[in-house]
Amino acid sequence: MGNSPSRVTAQDKAILDLKTQRDKLHQYQRKITVLTDRETAIAKQMLAKGDKQRALLALRRKKYQESLLQKTDAQLEQLEKLTSSVEFALIQKDVFFGLQQGTKVLKEIHAEMGGLEHVEKMMGETAEEVAYQQEVSEMLGGRISNQDEDEVEEELAALEAEVAAKNKPVSVQPVPQVPLPNVPDTELPSTRPSRAEE
Numbered sequence: 001m002g003n004s005p006s007r008v009t010a011q012d013k014a015i016l017d018l019k020t021q022r023d024k025l026h027q028y029q030r031k032i033t034v035l036t037d038r039e040t041a042i043a044k045q046m047l048a049k050g051d052k053q054r055a056l057l058a059l060r061r062k063k064y065q066e067s068l069l070q071k072t073d074a075q076l077e078q079l080e081k082l083t084s085s086v087e088f089a090l091i092q093k094d095v096f097f098g099l100q101q102g103t104k105v106l107k108e109i110h111a112e113m114g115g116l117e118h119v120e121k122m123m124g125e126t127a128e129e130v131a132y133q134q135e136v137s138e139m140l141g142g143r144i145s146n147q148d149e150d151e152v153e154e155e156l157a158a159l160e161a162e163v164a165a166k167n168k169p170v171s172v173q174p175v176p177q178v179p180l181p182n183v184p185d186t187e188l189p190s191t192r193p194s195r196a197e198e
Contacts, residue, residue: 011090018083025076029069036065146185153183 039062046055113119 011086015083015086018079018086022076022079022083025072025079029072029076032065032069032072036062036069039065149185 039058043055043058043062046052046058
């Protein structure tokens with residue numbers, strides 16, 4: 001704690017001065033209140049003794065002290081208003097600084113994103129890539145027509161015959177031809193990923 005530099009600003013000193021003045025005025029008010037009470041007691045004593053002139057003088061001093069008390073109240077009210085105004089202005093300054101910093105950070109983020117045009121361009125490119133990927137998925141997903149399926153079966157039969165001819169054993173016994181089962185002609189469900197999976 002001893003290493004940290006003082007963070008007391010001029011505004012803090014001004015607020016402290018205002019509050020010190022306020023406290024002094026409160027002390028002065030208490031002193032005046034004591035004096036007015038004493039002058040009242042003196043006036044009562046003088047009346048009890050029959051000294052009307054001194055009782056009147058004590059009441060005049062009391063009246064003067066009460067007028068000072070009213071002036072002190074007005075000064076206290078002004079000090080309170082001024083202190084509140086200064087403190088609120090400091091809060092407003094902090095809020096303004098926070099807004100300024102937030103705006104600066106937003107501008108930096110928007111600059112990093114490249115502006116609205118760059119975002120629109122990127123969204124367009126993303127849409128194009130998604131469409132291309134969907135086309136590829138559809139092609140690979142088993143969308144083969146019946147004619148294509150027949151051609152694939154014929155090609156498979158030709159390849160089987162070719163492989164069988166190459167691997168034909170040299171034996172004298174002919175190998176009986178076993179009829180192959182028919183390939184089902186029902187279409188399989190599409191294996192294309194749905195939009196949610198993409």
